[in-house]
Structure formats: structure tokens, C-alpha cells
Amino acid sequence: MNNQNRFKEKVTIDDVARLAGVSKSTVSFVLNNRPSISAATRDRVRDVIRKLNYQPNQIARSLSSRQTRSIGLVVKQIDNPYFTKIMRGVFEYFSGCGYTVLLGSSELQPDREKSSIEALLRQRVDGLILSPLQGSDADMSHLSLISQNQVPLVLLEKVANVAANVVDIRNEGAACEAVSYLIGLGHRKIAYYSGPDYSMHNRERLTGYRRAMMEHGLPFSASGVRQAGVYLADGYAAAKAQFSGSGERPTAVFCFNDLVAIGVMNALMELGVHIPEDVSVIGFDDIEFCGSVRVPLSSIRVPAYEMGKAAADLLMQQIGKTDSVIRKTVELEATLVPRASCARADGRPAGGIPKKKHASPDGLRTAGGMA
Amino acid sequence: MNNQNRFKEKVTIDDVARLAGVSKSTVSFVLNNRPSISAATRDRVRDVIRKLNYQPNQIARSLSSRQTRSIGLVVKQIDNPYFTKIMRGVFEYFSGCGYTVLLGSSELQPDREKSSIEALLRQRVDGLILSPLQGSDADMSHLSLISQNQVPLVLLEKVANVAANVVDIRNEGAACEAVSYLIGLGHRKIAYYSGPDYSMHNRERLTGYRRAMMEHGLPFSASGVRQAGVYLADGYAAAKAQFSGSGERPTAVFCFNDLVAIGVMNALMELGVHIPEDVSVIGFDDIEFCGSVRVPLSSIRVPAYEMGKAAADLLMQQIGKTDSVIRKTVELEATLVPRASCARADGRPAGGIPKKKHASPDGLRTAGGMA
DNA sequence: ATTATTTGTTAAACCGATATAGTAAGATAT
DNA sequence: ATATCTTACTATATCGGTTTAACAAATAAT
Numbered sequence: 001m002n003n004q005n006r007f008k009e010k011v012t013i014d015d016v017a018r019l020a021g022v023s024k025s026t027v028s029f030v031l032n033n034r035p036s037i038s039a040a041t042r043d044r045v046r047d048v049i050r051k052l053n054y055q056p057n058q059i060a061r062s063l064s065s066r067q068t069r070s071i072g073l074v075v076k077q078i079d080n081p082y083f084t085k086i087m088r089g090v091f092e093y094f095s096g097c098g099y100t101v102l103l104g105s106s107e108l109q110p111d112r113e114k115s116s117i118e119a120l121l122r123q124r125v126d127g128l129i130l131s132p133l134q135g136s137d138a139d140m141s142h143l144s145l146i147s148q149n150q151v152p153l154v155l156l157e158k159v160a161n162v163a164a165n166v167v168d169i170r171n172e173g174a175a176c177e178a179v180s181y182l183i184g185l186g187h188r189k190i191a192y193y194s195g196p197d198y199s200m201h202n203r204e205r206l207t208g209y210r211r212a213m214m215e216h217g218l219p220f221s222a223s224g225v226r227q228a229g230v231y232l233a234d235g236y237a238a239a240k241a242q243f244s245g246s247g248e249r250p251t252a253v254f255c256f257n258d259l260v261a262i263g264v265m266n267a268l269m270e271l272g273v274h275i276p277e278d279v280s281v282i283g284f285d286d287i288e289f290c291g292s293v294r295v296p297l298s299s300i301r302v303p304a305y306e307m308g309k310a311a312a313d314l315l316m317q318q319i320g321k322t323d324s325v326i327r328k329t330v331e332l333e334a335t336l337v338p339r340a341s342c343a344r345a346d347g348r349p350a351g352g353i354p355k356k357k358h359a360s361p362d363g364l365r366t367a368g369g370m371a
Numbered sequence: 372m373n374n375q376n377r378f379k380e381k382v383t384i385d386d387v388a389r390l391a392g393v394s395k396s397t398v399s400f401v402l403n404n405r406p407s408i409s410a411a412t413r414d415r416v417r418d419v420i421r422k423l424n425y426q427p428n429q430i431a432r433s434l435s436s437r438q439t440r441s442i443g444l445v446v447k448q449i450d451n452p453y454f455t456k457i458m459r460g461v462f463e464y465f466s467g468c469g470y471t472v473l474l475g476s477s478e479l480q481p482d483r484e485k486s487s488i489e490a491l492l493r494q495r496v497d498g499l500i501l502s503p504l505q506g507s508d509a510d511m512s513h514l515s516l517i518s519q520n521q522v523p524l525v526l527l528e529k530v531a532n533v534a535a536n537v538v539d540i541r542n543e544g545a546a547c548e549a550v551s552y553l554i555g556l557g558h559r560k561i562a563y564y565s566g567p568d569y570s571m572h573n574r575e576r577l578t579g580y581r582r583a584m585m586e587h588g589l590p591f592s593a594s595g596v597r598q599a600g601v602y603l604a605d606g607y608a609a610a611k612a613q614f615s616g617s618g619e620r621p622t623a624v625f626c627f628n629d630l631v632a633i634g635v636m637n638a639l640m641e642l643g644v645h646i647p648e649d650v651s652v653i654g655f656d657d658i659e660f661c662g663s664v665r666v667p668l669s670s671i672r673v674p675a676y677e678m679g680k681a682a683a684d685l686l687m688q689q690i691g692k693t694d695s696v697i698r699k700t701v702e703l704e705a706t707l708v709p710r711a712s713c714a715r716a717d718g719r720p721a722g723g724i725p726k727k728k729h730a731s732p733d734g735l736r737t738a739g740g741m742a
Numbered sequence: 743a744t745t746a747t748t749t750g751t752t753a754a755a756c757c758g759a760t761a762t763a764g765t766a767a768g769a770t771a772t
Numbered sequence: 773a774t775a776t777c778t779t780a781c782t783a784t785a786t787c788g789g790t791t792t793a794a795c796a797a798a799t800a801a802t
Contacts, residue, residue, distance in 0.1 A: 010520075012757095012758055013758065014759095022781075023781070023782045024758090024759080024760095024782090025760085025761080025781075025782055025783080026782075028759070028760060028761085029780095031760095036780060036781080037780070038780060055489070055492065055493055056493070056758085056759070057434075057493075057495065057757090057758055057759065058493040058495065059433045059439065059494070059495050059757085059758080059759085060757070060758035060760085060787090061759055061760075062759085063428075063430050063431055063787050063788070063789085064758080064759050064760040064786070065759080065760055065761090065787085066760095066787075068430060070473075073474075078458050078459040079455040079456055079458070079459045081450070081452075084449060084450040084455050085450055087449050088449040088450045088478075091449055091476060095475075095476075095483075095487065095490070098490070100473050100490055100491070101474045102441070102474070103444075103471075103473070103474045107459075112466075115466070116466065119466070119471055121426065122427070122428075122429040123430070123441065124428065124429065149381075262660070262663045265663070289663075289664070291637070292633045292637055292664045292665060293660070293663050294663060294664070383787095383789085384788065384789060393751075393752085394751065394752045395752090395788090396751075396752055396790085396791080397750085397751060397752075398789095399789070399790060399791085400790095402789090402790095403790085407749070407751085408750070408751085409749085409750060409751090412751085427789070428787085429789095430788080431787070431788030432788080432789055433789090434756095434757050434758065434787085434788080434789070435789050435791080436757085436790055436791090437757075437790095
């Protein structure tokens with residue numbers, strides 16, 4: 001009946017109220033720093049709280065206040081270095097302001113994206129950060145599900161025809177920059193090893209690639225694009241297929257991400273193709289290991305950690321402020337980091353820094369010396 | 372007053388009950404598949420649920436049932452490949468059985484470990500998986516905090532004097548195996564580049580290193596141990612310090628983890644020290660990139676993903692079953708994967724596979740071909 | 743036919759907080 | 773002295789479910 005004689009029951013607000021000789025309302029007010037409490041009772045209540053080591057039940061709080069002080073983060077792959085940095089950025093931001101982060105991931109399967117979102121909405125997160133899969137068929141019904149629930153949302157890539165808060169990177173521009181750099185080195189036959197087609201980032205990078213080719217009057221043909229994927233094994237397989245075949249070979253390969261690029265390099269090395277003398281390679285994301293792989297890998301540096309923080313910040317601006325819905329798109333810079341994996345088309349070293357200013361080209365120092 | 376004319380209020384169990392012409396108890400019973408409901412009403416209620424697109428409020432559920440269907444996972448570093456795999460294992464297990472994973476991380480700071488745990492306990496997680504920092508001063512007070520709250524716990528490394536469920540790896544044995552392998556290659560001056568001292572894994576690996584040295588009658592001196600850390604930069608700095616100094620140099624370096632080992636390799640390469648001719652290097656964890664770095668890195672393969680699954684499984688066995696508390700320690704295998712970073716002490720290639728059976732020594736194939 | 747048991751359903755207490763309306767006591771104004 | 777306003781606090785409804793005890797109707801046992 002009463003919960004005094006129960007074994008080791010949790011301390012509740014009632015226990016505190018009883019011991020402090022006040023009502024639970026008063027305790028609640030103290031807990032939430034309401035002004036209308038005298039210093040004397042405030043201190044008394046706080047003493048009791050400390051004495052009982054009382055921890056308010058966040059679930060009960062959530063139910064009555066309709067705020068869970070938690071947010072959901074749905075990525076595409078939990079163990080992908082790019083998302084990993086984003087996760088850290090998001091986590092650090094929210095743990096700094098007393099929010100909890102609930103983990104979600106589609107692991108590249110649309111149905112699992114949907115179920116992840118549903119699970120998080122059931123847990124009544126106060127907001128959602130989502131890196132959406134978006135195929136050409138584009139079943140974006142779960143997005144409307146989110147807006148139905150009026151949960152603040154920040155997307156980690158643009159979605160066509162959806163007005164939402166977005167934190168994204170300059171994919172097209174950076175891709176164009178990378179391919180232009182290769183062209184500047186004298187390359188004419190440049191391949192794009194593409195990511196999955198449910199990725200907007202992939203589509204934008206493809207556009208950047210195409211634009212660079214066209215702007216320089218180079219032939220853009222579909223054959224220049226090879227379907228790879230997101231994994232090391234995808235790049236490996238794609239390169240093995242192309243370079244062990246008898247077809248025409250590119251002298252440079254621009255890859256959807258660093259994992260694909262590293263897979264490509266592994267394959268080429270196995271086939272006796274030299275990097276960068278025979279083929280130049282550029283990746284995307286600039287993960288930590290770019291400077292440490294067989295041939296230091298040129299890549300596009302993406303500020304993933306900062307993206308996470310930015311997305312968190314943008315989401316936080318929405319939470320609580322029910323009025324004046326913000327619709328903002330933050331686009332972060334992404335710039336080429338040239339390293340040894342690129343050379344001139346005739347095989348000579350790339351030499352100095354290309355026209356535009358870039359981050360330090362020194363793969364070794366950068367990768368070895370910094371955390 | 373009533374919530375029918377409010378704008379876009381959420382559908383509640385009462386709405387369902389009203390429309391189906393039953394009590395909310397009945398709806399609740401249907402929701403939880405209680406047997407005592409006639410097929411007719413069950414179907415009718417389910418129809419209404421579907422029609423209204425009703426999603427039960429998990430917060431309300433949690434409050435009354437005292438089960439949140441969520442667990443907390445506290446790692447040491449969100450963006451470390453080892454923890455990343457664990458996270459995926461844990462996530463996949465729990466999302467498979469309708470549980471949500473709340474993210475926590477100490478980011479290597481004890482106070483943040485504590486606050487992470489507190490935050491998760493406030494959210495009333497049904498269980499906790501923790502990779503604990505444990506310094507020599509050993510302030511393990513938060514562990515008692517967990518047991519006070521009677522929250523099922525699984526640790527991701529053993530804690531001295533604490534009886535708990537543990538999923539761990541065979542650190543000492545694997546370390547001993549690695550060092551013995553180096554000794555078998557003729558090395559006599561072998562250094563251990565250690566991890567942080569708040570890591571039990573580090574202490575166990577150190578013990579394994581020491582045991583191997585002693586068993587082979589080699590001098591074990593404190594000078595054989597260099598403090599490195601967990602980051603690439605830590606290994607880089609430690610190696611730079613040792614190999615640019617004038618002191619005695621080891622011919623082999625066994626590292627706390629792969630990041631340190633890769634940092635070491637970067638430093639040595641900068642200093643013109645050749646791997647493996649001059650110095651052999653072994654890492655720990657066998658992260659994906661081991662086969663793709665400058666010189667393919669020998670490492671200890673750790674089944675981190677499986678650890679995550681195992682920890683999740685062990686935790687799940689505890690949840691709900693209040694009686695008969697389980698206390699189990701699951702220790703997973705960890706075995707040496709030799710690659711090109713190791714050679715005989717005289718500089719000649721290591722050649723075949725060492726006595727004991729190991730995973731494929733073919734770094735290139737393994738790393739390039741597999742995901 | 744009467745009692746006992748099973749089956750299907752519901753009323754109401756409860757989970758542990760928040761929040762609103764209300765109240766008693768003391769301060770200020772009239 | 774009475775009315776008005778603060779100030780400090782409390783009673784109570786509420787959030788949206790679960791769960792227990794109660795109950796009526798149908799079935800089985802005596």
C-alpha cells in the first residue's frame with residue numbers, strides 16, 4: 001500500500017515534500033527554480049534533496065511537461081567515419097545543455113530509416129536530426145510523418161521539394177573543384193566512382209563532376225561514371241572490374257568517398273597500376289586515415305564534427321520556440337586537400353599548390369602529427 | 372477544455388476507446404496482446420487504431436509500466452573505430468527487439484562518464500552498457516550509483532573488485548601472443564607503446580607483454596614501456612621522441628591500439644626508419660584500415676561488433692528478470708593477424724605463418740576485398 | 743435449478759512529475 | 773478599519789498510459 005516499507009523503492013518528490021514539510025508543488029517549484037519561493041524553504045528543500053540523493057524522474061517530468069529533453073539522431077551508418085564525427089558533434093552539443101541523444105540508423109535501408117524514426121517519435125523526442133536516404137523513387141512519407149507530429153527537424157542533406165532546416169556541405173562546388181584540379185594536372189579521361197543513388201550527396205557530387213568536365217570542354221559520357229558504393233569493398237570491386245578489363249582506362253578517378261578511394265587504391269596496387277604515376281585518385285570526406293594510407297590520399301575535407309554541432313544548434317533554436325518556425329539552410333565549406341595520390345597526367349609530380357588556396361598539401365605531417 | 376477542437380492534438384488512447392466504443396482498459400489490453408479479449412473487439416479496436424494512425428505514447432507507457440524500453444550505452448569515444456563497431460552491434464540488437472539506445476560517452480573524462488550515467492539514469496533506462504574509465508585512484512562510485520538504482524549493467528571491460536556482467540576480450544593472452552610472435556621473429560628489444568592508464572585493457576595488454584618477455588627469458592624493464600595514448604598523434608609523438616633521441620632503440624614496437632601504431636609508422640617513416648626492415652610494428656583492434664596503411668599493419672583482431680551484440684544479449688537476459696541475478700563474464704577471442712609490418716629481427720621477411728594458427732596473413736586481399 | 747467457474751469488459755487507482763487556480767498571511771493603500 | 777495587492781505556499785487536476793479489482797454474462801458443475 002504505502003511505499004515506505006517497500007524494499008529500496010526510489011525516492012520520489014513526495015518523499016522530499018514530506019521530509020521537508022512542504023507540498024510537492026513547492027518541491028517542484030524549487031526544482032525548476034521558480035522565483036516565488038522564499039530563500040528559507042528553498043534551502044530547506046534543497047537540503048532534503050541532497051540528503052535523500054533525490055533524482056527527479058525524467059519520465060514523469062516528460063509526461064506532464066510534454067518535453068522529454070531528448071533528441072533523436074538518425075544516421076545512415078553508425079560505423080562510418082563521416083557519421084561518427086557528426087554524432088560526436090551532436091552529442092557534445094546536447095550533453096552540454098542537459099539533453100539526451102537517442103540513436104537511430106537506417107544502415108542504408110529505407111525501411112529501417114522509417115522504423116528508426118517511428119521508434120524515436122514514440123519516445124517523444126523533442127527534435128530530430130536526420131540524414132535521409134532518398135532514392136529516385138523518393139518515398140519521403142516519413143518526413144511528412146515527422147511534420148505531422150510537429151517535431152522540429154534538421155536534415156543533414158537537402159531533400160528536393162521539402163522545405164526544412166538543413167545543414168549541408170558544398171558538394172557540387174567541392175566536387176567541381178576536385179575534378180578541375182585533376183584537369184589542371186592535365187588529365188582528360190577522368191572517372192567518377194559514384195556512391196549509392198539514394199544519396200543526394202552523390203547526385204550533387206556527380207553534378208559537380210559533370211560541370212567541371214563541361215566547363216573545360218571535356219567529353220562527359222555516362223561511361224565515365226562507374227557505380228561503386230560506400231564501402232572499401234565497393235571501390236575495390238569497381239576498380240578491379242574496370243582496370244582488369246580491356247576497356248579504356250581513365251588516368252584519374254574521383255570517388256564518392258574516402259573508403260571507396262582507398263578500396264580503389266588497394267585494387268590498383270594489386271593490379272600493378274601505380275598511383276599516382278599511372279592513375280591519380282581523389283576521395284571525399286578527408287577521414288583521419290587519408291594521410292596514412294599506402295599513397296597519401298587527396299581528398300575533400302568535410303567539417304563533419306562542425307556539421308553535427310551546427311545541426312544541433314539549429315535544432316535547439318527550434319525547440320521550445322513554437323512560434324515563428326525557422327527555415328534555414330546552412331551550407332558549410334568543403335575544400336580540396338591535395339596529397340601524393342595525384343600527379344600530372346604525364347606522371348610527373350603534381351608540384352606546388354594549385355591556383356586556389358587549399359589546406360596544407362603535406363599529407364604526412366598533417367596525418368601523423370595531428371589528432 | 373475538451374481536446375476535440377484543439378488544433379491537431381495527438382491521438383490518445385481515449386480517442387481510440389471512444390471511437391471503438393470500449394473502455395481505455397480494453398484498448399490497452401489489445402495493445403499489449405492480452406489474451407482476455409474477444410476476437411471481435413480486438414479487430415474493431417485495431418481498425419480504429421489504424422484509422423486514427425494511433426501511436427501509443429511511450430512516455431506515458433514508461434511511467435506506468437516502469438519500463439522505458441530503452442537502454443543506455445556509454446562508450447569512451449564516440450568516433451573511435453573500436454567503439455563504433457560496438458555501438459553498431461548494440462544498436463542492431465536492440466532495434467531488433469523494439470528497444471531504443473540512448474547514447475552516452477565519457478570522451479575519456481571521468482567526470483563526463485559520471486554525468487553521462489546520471490543523465491541516462493534520470494531517463495530511466497532499463498539497462499546500461501558501460502565501457503568504464505578506471506584509473507589507479509579508482510573512483511568507481513558511479514558504479515555503486517548504478518547498482519543502487521538496481522539497473523541491469525553490462526561492462527565492456529573487467530573492473531577490479533566489482534562483480535558484474537562483463538563482455539571482454541582476451542587482452543593478456545592476445546598481447547602475449549603478439550609479443551611472442553615478435554620474439555619468434557628474433558626480436559629482443561621490444562617496446563610496448565602503452566595506452567592511457569585509466570584503461571584496464573591497457574593494463575592487461577601490458578601484463579601480456581611482460582609475461583611474454585619473461586617467459587622467453589628476456590629482460591623486462593620499465594624503459595621498454597613508453598607512454599603513448601589512444602590517438603594517432605599520441606603514437607606519432609611517442610615514436611618521434613624515442614627514435615629521434617640518442618637512446619637505445621627497439622627493433623619492434625607493440626602498440627596499445629591501431630591508431631597509435633599508425634601514428635608510430637608515420638613518425639618512423641618521416642625519420643627514415645624502414646618498416647619492417649628496421650622496426651616491426653603491431654597494433655591492436657584490427658580496424659578496417661590496417662590493410663590499407665603505408666605498410667599493412669599487423670594487428671590483433673578484436674570482434675568489436677560481436678562484443679556489442681554479446682553485451683546487448685547479456686543485458687537483455689537481465690532486463691525484466693528481476694529474480695536470479697546473472698553474473699557472467701563472457702570473454703571473446705582476439706587473435707593475431709600478421710601483415711607486412713613485421714619482419715625478422717635481421718630484416719628478412721617474416722615468411723610463413725607462425726606456429727599457432729592465425730587468420731589470413733594476406734593484408735592486401737583482406738583489406739581490399741572485404742567490407 | 744442452484745452454485746461455481748470462466749470469459750470479456752470496465753471503473754478507478756496509480757505511475758511521478760507539472761501547472762493552474764486558489765488561499766492564507768502580511769504589506770500597502772484608502 | 774477596511775479594501776487591495778503581494779507574497780509564499782498548497783490542493784488538485786492533468787499528462788497518457790497500465791493494472792488490479794470488480795462485475796455482468798455465459799458456461800460448466802453439482
